[in-house]
Amino acid sequence: MTLQKKSFYPWLIFSVTSVGTFMATLDSSIVNVALPKIAGNLNVSLSLVQWVVSAYLLSICCLLPLFGRLGDMLSRRLVYNTGLLAFTLGSIFCGVSGHIGLLIIARIAQGVGAAMIMANAPAIISAAFPGPERGRALGLVGMIVALGSMTGPSIGGFLVDTFGWESIFFVNIPIGIVGFLASYFILVKDERRQGEKFDYLGAILFTLGMTSFLLVVSHGEEWGWFTITVITLAIVSLLSFSVFIYHEKHEPFPMIDLGLFNNWAFLSGNITGLLSYMAVFSNTMLLPFYLSSILNLSPSQIGLLITPFPIVLIIVAPISGYLSERVNPALLSTIGLTAIMLGLIWIAMLHTASALWEVAAGQAILGLGNGLFQSPNNNSVMSSVPPVKLGTAGGINSLVRSVGQVCGVAISVSILQWKQAGLLAGIYSPTLEQKANAFLTGYHTALGIGASFAAIGALLSFSRRVHIKSAKNK
Numbered sequence: 389m390t391l392q393k394k395s396f397y398p399w400l401i402f403s404v405t406s407v408g409t410f411m412a413t414l415d416s417s418i419v420n421v422a423l424p425k426i427a428g429n430l431n432v433s434l435s436l437v438q439w440v441v442s443a444y445l446l447s448i449c450c451l452l453p454l455f456g457r458l459g460d461m462l463s464r465r466l467v468y469n470t471g472l473l474a475f476t477l478g479s480i481f482c483g484v485s486g487h488i489g490l491l492i493i494a495r496i497a498q499g500v501g502a503a504m505i506m507a508n509a510p511a512i513i514s515a516a517f518p519g520p521e522r523g524r525a526l527g528l529v530g531m532i533v534a535l536g537s538m539t540g541p542s543i544g545g546f547l548v549d550t551f552g553w554e555s556i557f558f559v560n561i562p563i564g565i566v567g568f569l570a571s572y573f574i575l576v577k578d579e580r581r582q583g584e585k586f587d588y589l590g591a592i593l594f595t596l597g598m599t600s601f602l603l604v605v606s607h608g609e610e611w612g613w614f615t616i617t618v619i620t621l622a623i624v625s626l627l628s629f630s631v632f633i634y635h636e637k638h639e640p641f642p643m644i645d646l647g648l649f650n651n652w653a654f655l656s657g658n659i660t661g662l663l664s665y666m667a668v669f670s671n672t673m674l675l676p677f678y679l680s681s682i683l684n685l686s687p688s689q690i691g692l693l694i695t696p697f698p699i700v701l702i703i704v705a706p707i708s709g710y711l712s713e714r715v716n717p718a719l720l721s722t723i724g725l726t727a728i729m730l731g732l733i734w735i736a737m738l739h740t741a742s743a744l745w746e747v748a749a750g751q752a753i754l755g756l757g758n759g760l761f762q763s764p765n766n767n768s769v770m771s772s773v774p775p776v777k778l779g780t781a782g783g784i785n786s787l788v789r790s791v792g793q794v795c796g797v798a799i800s801v802s803i804l805q806w807k808q809a810g811l812l813a814g815i816y817s818p819t820l821e822q823k824a825n826a827f828l829t830g831y832h833t834a835l836g837i838g839a840s841f842a843a844i845g846a847l848l849s850f851s852r853r854v855h856i857k858s859a860k861n862k
Contacts, residue, residue, distance in 0.1 A: 398516040402525055404574050405509040406532050407567035408472050411560055412502035413536030415479075416445060416793070418544035419495075422553040429553065432488045443492045446602055447499025448506065449790045450595040456507035456783020457643050461584050464508040464515075464779055465575045471504025472571060476564030482557040506790075510782035512575065514770045521713070526766040531705035533789065534758055535698050542694065590636055590643035597628030605795055609802040645780055648773060654781070656852045657769035658788045660721060663845035664761055665792025667728050668754060670800035670838025671735060672793075674831055679747065682740055682824055696748045697755040704759030709767065717764030722849040724761025729842035731757055736835040740824055757842075765849075796838065803837060804830035 394400075419441055427437040459467040478497035485491040510529060517525045547555040600621040608618050636642040649655045679685045679693060712720055731753030738746060766785065773781040807830030812818050818826070 398521070398525070400574055401516040402513055402528065404567065404570045405468070405512050406529070407563060407570070408468065408475070408505040409509045409529060410532050410536045411563055411567070412448075412475065412505045413533050414540050414543070415475075415498060415502065415556075415560070416441075416448070416536070416790075417540030418547075418556050419444070420540070421544040422548045422556055425548055425553040426488075426491070430486075430488045430491070436488060439492050440488075440495055442606060443495045444499040444502070445606075445790065445794055446599055447496050448503045449602055449787060449794065450598045451500060451503035452507045452783045452787040452790065453594060453644050453780065454507075454591050454783070455504045456511070456779045456781070456786075458586070459508040459511060459779035459783075460776060461586065463578050464512050465571070465578055467504050467779075468508040468512060468575070469568060469571050471501045471508070472564055472568040473501070474498075475501030475505065476561055476568065477501075479557045479560035479564065483554040506786040507783035508779055510766070510770060510785060511778035514778050514782070515578075515775060518775075522767060522771060526709065526763060526770055528706055528709060528763075529766065531701055531759065531762070534701050534705075534762065539698055584641045587636075587639050587641055587643040590632060590639060593628050593632035593635060594643060597625050597632055600625035600628065602791075602794055605798045608798070609805055644784065645777060648777065648781065648784070651772050652852060653768050653772035656848055657765050657772070658784060660725065660761075660845040660849045661765055661769070661785065662788045662792045662795075663841045663848075664725060664728060664758070664765075665789055666796035666799065667725075667732060667838045667842035667845070668758060669793045669796030670834055670841070671732060671754070673797045674800055674804060674834060675735070675747075675751075678738065678827070678831055681827065683742070683744075683747075693744060693747050694751060696752040697758075700752045700755030701759040704756055705763050708760045709763035712764035712767045717768040718849050718852050720764040721761045721768075722846050724757045724759070724764075725842050725846035725849055727753060727757030727760060729757075729839045729846060732835045732839040732842065736832045736839070739828065796841075800834040800838060803834040806830070807833050 423437050423440065426440065427433065430437070455467055455471070475498055478494050478499075478501055481494035481497060482491055485494050510526065513525050513529060514522060544556050547559060604618055604621045604625065611618050633646065636644060636646050675694070676690050679690045685693070708720055708724070731750055734753055735747070735750035738750070769785055770778065770781055804827070808826045811826040811829060812822065815822060
């Protein structure tokens with residue numbers, strides 16, 4: 389009996405693709421804790437070193453649909469393996485760069501590889517689990533993505549303190565090599581689809597529109613919302629996306645099949661996914677600042693208080709994925725989004741004298757909600773498209789996740805800074821108490837907005853329960 393016919397083979401595929409997924413999502417957050425060290429060692433400003441993060445995220449968001457489409461056309465295995473190779477080589481160049489310009493270029497190479505991985509891993513797993521086990525597998529994918537995003541700061545902090553900032557890139561090399569070899573020998577070769585052309589104009593228009601949009605969202609507060617630069621970028625983004633949509637509707641082989649969005653299960657699942665990440669990441673960026681500046685905790689204590697999120701997620705996500713095979717996924721995702729909303733409301737009640745258990749409890753509630761939501765939602769989205777569109781659907785699903793993270797962080801930071809500036813305006817030398825109160829007001833307002841995102845998502849998810857059936861009934 390060949391390996392492909394073994395009963396455990398789909399889970400072997402899952403294990404192989406999980407390596408790349410975890411590594412790619414980990415690198416979206418692990419670099420944050422190293423930015424001060426990188427800025428000091430390379431003698432650059434924090435505003436410039438921030439592009440080490442922005443270049444990576446921009447590359448991923450712009451290229452996810454492109455590589456999802458290429459995976460459908462050429463070979464998901466080929467694109468995924470190439471992504472592992474590009475990511476590993478990019479990691480090497482990041483570690484040996486020694487110059488901020490070279491480091492940013494190397495991060496773009498990493499982002500290209502990460503986009504190849506993230507666009508095709510869900511499609512490979514969905515194809516390997518065509519039956520009722522798909523919900524469980526995709527639930528575990530959601531768990532791995534969240535773990536990569538949430539454990540990055542704690543892992544990065546340990547590596548930077550112990551081995552230097554270069555180590556956060558070098559650690560990817562052995563993992564990437566093992567992942568590439570395992571993928572090359574284990575994943576099944578899929579056939580290339582004949583007679584289809586790649587939509588180059590669509591790719592250019594989408595990249596231009598997405599780049600302009602993310603620059604506005606990420607740097608609008610820093611550059612000024614009404615400056616020429618931001619207004620110009622906003623106009624370019626709007627025009628690019630408008631022309632892109634028109635072009636895709638008339639293109640025989642579009643980069644993104646807009647017809648997928650006529651499917652309510654696919655459309656609503658992606659919208660609720662976007663809202664969930666915007667909600668969760670409204671707290672992800674700001675919580676460490678609250679813990680350090682208000683509660684005066686050390687980095688190790690901050691990392692410890694963040695861990696209830698991934699711990700609860702690890703426990704809940706597989707259970708939720710299993711349940712999504714038997715009950716309506718929309719009901720589970722509704723409960724999950726409601727829990728996320730309640731978790732953000734809980735955290736929004738923290739103050740200058742809050743107990744540490746209150747912080748940990750809020751993180752646990754968010755982990756519970758995220759674990760309950762991601763598994764059934766991913767299952768309903770990926771199960772709503774035909775097999776030949778899995779790569780495109782996987783790319784869009786990953787794009788929604790990345791855009792949700794970027795927007796959640798950008799919106800929460802902008803609200804915090806806006807509130808702080810308003811409350812401290814006219815005060816020449818604010819006291820520590822005034823600064824703390826201004827921060828808390830901004831923090832609580834940002835979390836309230838995040839909770840509203842989750843509430844809207846919960847209502848939308850509940851409304852779609854009659855349109856989405858469990859995998860068991862399909």
